[in-house]
Amino acid sequence: MREFVPSAQLMLGTRYLVLVLIAVIFIFPLLFMAMSSLKPNLQLLTDTESMRAFLPVGELSFDNYKAAFSRAPILTFVFNSLFVTATTVILTLLVCSLTAFSFVFLQWRGREIAFSMIIATMIVPFETIAIPLLLMVSKLPWLGAEGFELGWLNTYRVQIIPWIADGLTVFLFVQYFKGLPHEFIEASRVEGASWWQIYRRVVMPLCGPVIATAAILKFLVMYNQYLWPLIVVQQETYRPVMVGLQYFFQYNTAWGEVMAYLTMITLPVLAFYLFLQKAFIASIASTGVKG
Amino acid sequence: MNSNLKNTQLAGWLFALPGTALIFLFIVLPFLFAIGLSLTNQRLISPNPTEFVGLDNYQRLLSVSIVTLSPTTDAQGQILLDDNGQPKYPRLRSITRNKATPEYKGMREWFRWHSGDQAKVVIARDVVFMKALTNTLLFVLFVAPIQAGLALGLALLVNQKLAGINVFRTIYFMPVVVSIVVVSLLWRFIYDGNNGLLNSVLSSLTWGWFTPIDWLGKSETALGSIMAMSVWQGVGFHMVIWLSGLQTISPTYYEAGDIEGASRWQAFRYITWPGLRHTAVLVLIVITMQAFALFAQIDVMTAGGPRDSTQTLVFQAVERGYGKQDISGGSTISVVLFVIVLCISILQRYLTRERT
Numbered sequence: 191m192r193e194f195v196p197s198a199q200l201m202l203g204t205r206y207l208v209l210v211l212i213a214v215i216f217i218f219p220l221l222f223m224a225m226s227s228l229k230p231n232l233q234l235l236t237d238t239e240s241m242r243a244f245l246p247v248g249e250l251s252f253d254n255y256k257a258a259f260s261r262a263p264i265l266t267f268v269f270n271s272l273f274v275t276a277t278t279v280i281l282t283l284l285v286c287s288l289t290a291f292s293f294v295f296l297q298w299r300g301r302e303i304a305f306s307m308i309i310a311t312m313i314v315p316f317e318t319i320a321i322p323l324l325l326m327v328s329k330l331p332w333l334g335a336e337g338f339e340l341g342w343l344n345t346y347r348v349q350i351i352p353w354i355a356d357g358l359t360v361f362l363f364v365q366y367f368k369g370l371p372h373e374f375i376e377a378s379r380v381e382g383a384s385w386w387q388i389y390r391r392v393v394m395p396l397c398g399p400v401i402a403t404a405a406i407l408k409f410l411v412m413y414n415q416y417l418w419p420l421i422v423v424q425q426e427t428y429r430p431v432m433v434g435l436q437y438f439f440q441y442n443t444a445w446g447e448v449m450a451y452l453t454m455i456t457l458p459v460l461a462f463y464l465f466l467q468k469a470f471i472a473s474i475a476s477t478g479v480k481g
Numbered sequence: 482m483n484s485n486l487k488n489t490q491l492a493g494w495l496f497a498l499p500g501t502a503l504i505f506l507f508i509v510l511p512f513l514f515a516i517g518l519s520l521t522n523q524r525l526i527s528p529n530p531t532e533f534v535g536l537d538n539y540q541r542l543l544s545v546s547i548v549t550l551s552p553t554t555d556a557q558g559q560i561l562l563d564d565n566g567q568p569k570y571p572r573l574r575s576i577t578r579n580k581a582t583p584e585y586k587g588m589r590e591w592f593r594w595h596s597g598d599q600a601k602v603v604i605a606r607d608v609v610f611m612k613a614l615t616n617t618l619l620f621v622l623f624v625a626p627i628q629a630g631l632a633l634g635l636a637l638l639v640n641q642k643l644a645g646i647n648v649f650r651t652i653y654f655m656p657v658v659v660s661i662v663v664v665s666l667l668w669r670f671i672y673d674g675n676n677g678l679l680n681s682v683l684s685s686l687t688w689g690w691f692t693p694i695d696w697l698g699k700s701e702t703a704l705g706s707i708m709a710m711s712v713w714q715g716v717g718f719h720m721v722i723w724l725s726g727l728q729t730i731s732p733t734y735y736e737a738g739d740i741e742g743a744s745r746w747q748a749f750r751y752i753t754w755p756g757l758r759h760t761a762v763l764v765l766i767v768i769t770m771q772a773f774a775l776f777a778q779i780d781v782m783t784a785g786g787p788r789d790s791t792q793t794l795v796f797q798a799v800e801r802g803y804g805k806q807d808i809s810g811g812s813t814i815s816v817v818l819f820v821i822v823l824c825i826s827i828l829q830r831y832l833t834r835e836r837t
Contacts, residue, residue, distance in 0.1 A: 202643075209638065213652045216717070219667040220659070222678065239676045240685075289500030298493030304501045311508045313826055317774045317795040318819045321802030321811035322514035323507065325525065355503035385492040414660040416777050421803045432662045445670075452663050463658045467651045470658065474718060475725035 218244060223456070227254055227449035234446055254450035261447060262437035263426055264454065271430040271455075274349045275412040281354045282408050283401060289355070290363030291389050295375060305364075312357035317417065323352065324421055344425045353412065359404045362477070366400035367393070403473035406466070413459060431455045512819075519813040525806035538813040542610050546585065548576050550600040560598065570600050577604065610814065613785075613792035616704055617818075620711075620793065621772040628712045629764050632719035633757075637749075639720070640727050650724075654717035661714060665781035668710045672696035672782075697783055700790035707778050707791060715771065719764050726760030727753070766829055773822050794818045 221244050226234045228250045237243045258264060292298070293305050327342040342348040370393065378388050416432045423429050432455075438448045463470050519538050523531045552560045552568035561569045577585045588604040591611050595601070605611045639650045656664060671678045674695025683691045696706040734752045743751070776795040779785060785792040785800070794814055802811020 205641065205643065209643075209646075209649045212635070212638070213649055215713070216652050216655055218678075219664070219671065220655070222670065223663075223667055235676065238670060238673070238678050239681050243678060243681075285500045285503065288496045292493045292496035296489045296493035296496065298490045298497070301493065301497075304497060307509060308501065308504055311504055311512075313770070313822065314508060314512055314819065315770060315774045315822060317776060317798070318815040318822075319508060319511040319515060321798055321808060321815055322518055323511040324803065325518070325523070325808050326511055326514060328525070351503070352507040355500040355507070357504065357508075360500060360504075385489070385496070389496070410658060414662070416660070416662050416780075417799065421799070432660055435662065435666070448666065452666060456659055456663050459658055459660075460655065463655070464651065467654075471650065471654060471721050474654075474657075474721040477722070 220456070220460075223449055224453050227446065227453040228252070229254075229446060231444055231446045234449070254444075254446035255454070257444065258438070258447040258450045258454070261444075262434055262451070264434070264451065266426065267429055267431045267434035268455070270346075270428055271413060271415075271432075274346060274415075274430060275409060277346075278350050278353050278412050279405050279408045281350070282356070282359055283404060285355050286359040286404070287363045287394065287397070287401075288389065290360050290367055291393060293360075293364055294367040295372075295388075295393075296385065308357050308360050310357075312361065320417060320421065327352070327422060343422050344428055345423075346428060348422045349415070349419055349428070349430070352418075356408075358477070359408065362400055362404050362407075363397075366397065370396060399472075399476075402469050403476050406470055406473040407477070515812040515815050515819075518809050519816045521809050523809045523812075525803075525808055534809075538809055539817075540606075542607050542813060542817065544588070544606045545591070545611065546588065546604055548573075548585065548602050548604060550576075550602055552598050552600075568598055573602060573604070609789055609792055610797060612789045613794050613797040613814075614817075616790070616792055617773060617775065617794045619704065620708060620775055621769055624708050624711055624772045625765060625768045627708075628716050628768050629719060629761075631712065632716045632764065633723050635716065635720040636723035636727055637753075640724060653720055656714045657717045659714070661777045662781055664710065664714050665778045668706075669697065669782055671710075672706050674698055698787055700788045703783055703787060703791045707775075707782060711772075711775070711778060715768070719768060722764055722767070723757070723760055726757045730756035762829065766826060769825055769829070770822060773818060 222238075225244055225246055226237075228246065229237065230249055230251075230253070233248045237248070242248070289308075293301060327348050329340065330342050332339050332342060332345075332347065342351075374392055375388055378392050383391070414432060415430055419428075419430050419433045423433065426434075435448075435451065438444070438451055520533060520535060521531050522534050550570045550573070553571055554560055563569045573590050576582055577588050579585070585604065588606050589608045591603045591605045591608050593600050593602040635653055639646055639653065672695075674680070674693060674697075677693070677696070679696065680691070680693040684693065694702060696702050730753065734756075735748060738748045738752055774795055775793045776799065779791055779793055779796045780799075783791040785796055795818065798811045798814040798818065800811075801807045801814065
């Protein structure tokens with residue numbers, strides 16, 4: 191039975207009021223974006239003078255969305271982003287978990303040096319290597335379907351391959367593997383399982399949580415890529431969504447179309463986040479506890 | 482037994498090879514390249530062969546001097562005053578273009594201050610770089626403690642046992658999943674000088690007394706505005722890290738504190754804060770690293786302006802290395818940035834080391 195003391199109720203009310211006010215601060219730009227995408231350009235700009243900016247009022251339509259599609263090859267950008275993101279996430283999970291498996295369960299010469307090198311790369315911000323990496327990839331060879339070529343600029347591979355392996359993901363898997371009971375693995379060895387079978391059949395099936403963590407962190411990095419595709423991809427055929435924004439600032443900027451585009455590239459991620467919010471928050475938290 | 486060892490040797494190499502090779506090729510190697518290229522005059526595309534130039538690039542970036550200007554006097558030795566009644570000074574060119582002082586050739590004014598009648602002028606060979614360096618350091622210096630502090634406050638708020646608290650946690654974290662490029666564009670509307678949302682809110686809160694400010698268009702407010710937005714976007718991330726730290730503190734400590742009659746502040750000071758030591762180190766390191774990489778906000782919102790008040794190291798590295806195709810110049814800035822990040826992370830490790 192709950193006791194209704196007025197002052198306690200007041201306290202509770204104040205707590206919720208504070209929480210709600212802060213929530214408003216975090217939500218209002220996104221609300222503004224979604225509402226503005228439905229308004230004509232002129233109204234969008236005059237509405238920012240009042241609370242109307244956050245309300246679905248005035249003349250509402252999906253005209254901005256139609257116009258946005260005719261201005262830029264949006265479907266190409268979205269496909270490119272999804273393709274690059276999905277491919278990289280899958281390859282990252284495979285490559286980094288294999289590397290971590292080898293560091294934790296296998297004995298080999300050079301293991302300590304390789305592991306130290308990988309951990310050390312965690313303090314190298316990508317931004318500091320972007321320029322020399324640009325020079326490097328512009329000269330790298332590639333043997334593809336069309337034969338031998340030189341240079342990786344304006345391709346999917348330049349957006350995928352440099353991002354597959356990273357220190358953080360290897361580190362997350364190493365930490366997780368260390369917490370697994372080693373008896374399982376010894377037992378499988380005695381039964382004559384190969385290392386690949388142990389990795390595939392014994393260890394990976396236990397890795398749900400760390401796979402979710404690594405996949406979410408990598409997804410956020412890849413979908414939101416900006417600097418790297420900006421400098422290595424000049425052709426719209428390969429450009430991802432964030433760089434595609436530039437289309438809306440050529441000639442005259444129609445803010446309604448910009449808002450429609452921003453809404454289209456942001457809402458799926460937000461929906462994905464709201465759907466899996468427990469996993470998202472747990473994945474960020476896990477980088478903290480074990481760090 | 483021996484064959485078993487050989488077996489793990491080979492399997493180990495094979496398993497580790499793809500990841501290790503990729504990290505070496507795409508992180509370690511470009512990093513070593515950056516150091517190498519910073520010692521040359523490499524350009525992205527150039528008809529001339531690349532030459533080794535030693536530390537020239539670093540010297541050009543980092544050379545700074547102070548020169549003193551004495552007020553101009555008339556024939557009687559009287560100091561000449563300008564229209565505002567301030568002493569007049571000779572132009573800086575009299576020093577930087579003087580054949581008698583060749584070491585100052587090509588340097589420009591960064592800033593000046595007055596001591597007595599004399600003006601002390603700080604001149605630099607690369608003023609834009611110096612501004613980028615100080616802006617980046619200012620950004621880190623303000624954003625790291627503010628964002629860490631606010632994030633801790635939010636973490637304490639959403640750690641309360643209230644119905645529906647999860648909803649608030651979810652909302653506070655939301656900006657983290659939105660791309661910084663999208664966020665920067667949206668905030669251009671908030672900061673707009675004419676009918677921006679911030680100006681509208683401020684003027685309605687003060688019944689029209691507040692005069693609108695062009696937040697991103699004035700050199701006094703531009704960097705601060707970008708700092709505020711960056712905190713808004715990133716604070717949820719660190720809230721979650723603090724929260725996971727808070728949840729590792731055993732509730733029995735708080736029960737003991739209750740029995741002892743500890744106030745809420747005492748409980749925070751003597752139970753919560755000591756329990757968060759490791760988390761604090763991590764949060765500070767992560768924020769510092771993220772803050773040093775400041776680029777997208779600048780690129781979308783101000784392009785370094787107005788009057789270079791929002792130049793940053795990464796923005797300059799990209800503008801030179803990519804925009805002007807000056808690979809060696811961009812690499813030099815990258816190396817300088819890395820050295821700073823390295824020093825700070827060593828310093829943070831040292832300051833927060835385990836005392837035994």
